[in-house]
Amino acid sequence: MSKIDYQELREAAEKAMHDDWGFDTDLFYELVEPSIVLALLDECETLATENAKLKTAHPQLFGKAEGAAK
The missing domain is CATH 1.20.890 (cAMP-dependent Protein Kinase, Chain A)
Incomplete structure (x- = not known):
């Protein structure tokens, strides 16, 4: 298994939590x-x-x- 990129996961989760219209939720689901x-x-x-x-x-x-x- 590859190394978990905690910073990338954190940033994607923070953007997803804010529900920004410009955020691609597919990226979050790809990471998680x-x-x-x-x-x-x-x-x-x-x-x-x-x-x-x-x-x-x-x-x-x-x-x-x-x-x-x-």
Whole structure:
């Protein structure tokens, strides 16, 4: 599978959200094909799993970071 161009996807989604008459919605649908959506979901799941593992392995670091953010 090819590399996901996040910037291109973002720009197409932003233009599609604004519903500009000049925007070619076909471009958005060409970019957002099922394989891209599945790859993004897989990436989110992987990152969530890694995050959970880090929180479990280093709870003291996450506790300090969360306390500092408040």
